[in-house]
Amino acid sequence: GQQLNQSPQSMFIQEGEDVSMNCTSSSIFNTWLWYKQEPGEGPVLLIALYKAGELTSNGRLTAQFGITRKDSFLNISASIPSDVGIYFCAGQGGSEKLVFGKGTKLTVNP
Amino acid sequence: DTAVSQTPKYLVTQMGNDKSIKCEQNLGHDTMYWYKQDSKKFLKIMFSYNNKELIINETVPNRFSPKSPDKAHLNLHINSLELGDSAVYFCASSHRQFEAFFGQGTRLTVV
Numbered sequence: 001g002q003q004l005n006q007s008p009q010s011m012f013i014q015e016g017e018d019v020s021m022n023c024t025s026s027s028i029f030n031t032w033l034w035y036k037q038e039p040g041e042g043p044v045l046l047i048a049l050y051k052a053g054e055l056t057s058n059g060r061l062t063a064q065f066g067i068t069r070k071d072s073f074l075n076i077s078a079s080i081p082s083d084v085g086i087y088f089c090a091g092q093g094g095s096e097k098l099v100f101g102k103g104t105k106l107t108v109n110p
Numbered sequence: 111d112t113a114v115s116q117t118p119k120y121l122v123t124q125m126g127n128d129k130s131i132k133c134e135q136n137l138g139h140d141t142m143y144w145y146k147q148d149s150k151k152f153l154k155i156m157f158s159y160n161n162k163e164l165i166i167n168e169t170v171p172n173r174f175s176p177k178s179p180d181k182a183h184l185n186l187h188i189n190s191l192e193l194g195d196s197a198v199y200f201c202a203s204s205h206r207q208f209e210a211f212f213g214q215g216t217r218l219t220v221v
Contacts, residue, residue, distance in 0.1 A: 031208050033208065033209065033210075037151075040214070040215075041214055041215070042114075042200050042202075042212030042213050042214050042215050043153070043200075043212050044212070045209055045210070045211065048208075048209050086151055088153065090153075090208075092208045096158065096165060096166055097155050097158065097166050097168075098155065098208050098210065100152070100153040100154070102150070102151070102152055103151050103152075
């Protein structure tokens, strides 16, 4: 079945730094979504991407739908302590279901 | 004004018991889901319903049975609970395709 490789698995950064994470797939996806999950909560949708090459921002977050349709990137600029959490990419290809990456755990040191 | 609410938030039960988790969404969405998140935080879809009709049924033991009495509700019943069923179960719903809104999760612990 479809699988997503998300990297890095974890990141430890200083407040104010920029962050980049990405997801790759061996097959083409039609939709890429980025979620954030905080402890004890469900994932919250951050950004949705529907077209190859699309670049979308949500505040300090920017995500891109890769031109090959096999990857997506999420950048966070000027990180703050409340950015901590697990970030998940999710994609939808030929089937009716979303496939999730394994997450990137972000720790921000003040 | 909770969008997707599921109960209970925590569930501790003994092996062999039968338990249910309830989910309700007030977003007017047509599609509802159950996801399982394991101890490594991996999220995997279990079931999907669209307008009360089952459209995705992943490789899940048939001890797990979803029930959708109406578009706003999707409950999950689990029979003969096993230790390996311990996980966090998330209900979600979506309108625009695949933009799923998740509930807070139900942490199930089987002892």
